[in-house]
Amino acid sequence: MAEQVTNYKCPKCTGPLHFDSQTGKVVCDYCGSSYDPAEIEALYRDKNEKAAEAGGEAAGKQEKQEQELREQEEAGKASQESAQNWGTAEGMRMYHCPSCGAELVCDSTTAATSCPYCGNPTIIPGQFTGMQKPDLVIPFKMEKKDAVEALKKHYKGKILLPKAFSAENHIDKVQGIYVPFWMYDGSASGSATFEATRSDTYQSGDYEVTETKHYTVSRAGSISYEKVPVDASSKMPDDLMDSIEPYDYRDLKPFQTSYLPGYLADKYDVSLEECSKRADRRVEQTLYEELEGTVSGYDTCHRVNQYCELQRGTARYAMMPVWLLSTKWKDKNFLFAMNGQTGKMVGDLPVSWGKFWAIFVALAVPLSILFSIIASAIE
């Protein structure tokens, strides 16, 4: 099989290279030499292009093999052995590690990984060619130890966290991943109508009178937006990726594969069109909130009508740094994510219902006694 993957090797000693989040350089694991990502990118450009071509051929061969297997199965001739092979091939790709020659079985979207045998960071340049080449990347700034530390902080001060969870808990996996995102530019214009009221209360004889004036309030306007991010990987939970926002876009750089060694990376598998629905929803909601924000001087205000028209602009494909930490407790998986640039950590924690009700009783009983004493004193 032709070589389809690349191990970035040190030009001085041929040791494996990885991207160092602290220095922003590509560093040799053995001799410690450091290089600018652009320098390594230029060195490997030709090699990557050749690998991409070979990758295309190999993918074609694989598709052919899959087709053959399908035909065999349909004809009822597939042996047990070939049926097992089909199970492995479905949605998977096979590569050879250029360092140790081991066979790497990867998901069809995998773009960067590490060899499970020799541990060398491995890039699959064929995943980043033509339309699949990302425009931008935010390099990692946070290290693995920062992610572990942030998770410990995340547990701190959580009174309802079961003691056993943090005590027994060991993190099963900590992975630095470049997650594919689409970023949308554009503008939105629209209008909204609100029903608003202003109330005045006064006393008239034995009666308290409340006079409420009703208004119909209309607002129309437009907003422009830039780089609204939507994660383009079906494997990544959308709510988890939304929760680690925002990224600081001042660190956005033109994409280079030399930022990837040492991390995992996936190419997008949710299309630009499909993801745009989520971006549109967010922009529409923001327009209505902005319009509502201009309605002032009323006691109540609620939206009764709304209209929005979107003008889509440029869309960019970007790779964003995420640390994923996973753990299992009482047969349930817990997934935490940390923004690999800002260090923002998110992840839902288990709740001890025993503690919940104990705190409730511990508060409700003394408060009942206290309020009863106050009430009788007032009477």
Next chain:
Amino acid sequence: MESAMVPILIAIVVALLVCFVLYSQMKSVAERDDAQEYLVGGLNITQQSDIYTHTTKTRRKIEHNDK
């Protein structure tokens, strides 16, 4: 009897409120439904109107405590 229940009810509500604040601290993952951080230059208002439609009145008899 009814007035004796009021402080207990208030205590239960306060205790539940505290417990739900603690519960909300355990949840940090939610889908975003706005894009506030990505706006460029803010809202450009093109039209606005505030039209008065009508007035409603409600009356409540004030109860005097003659104790």
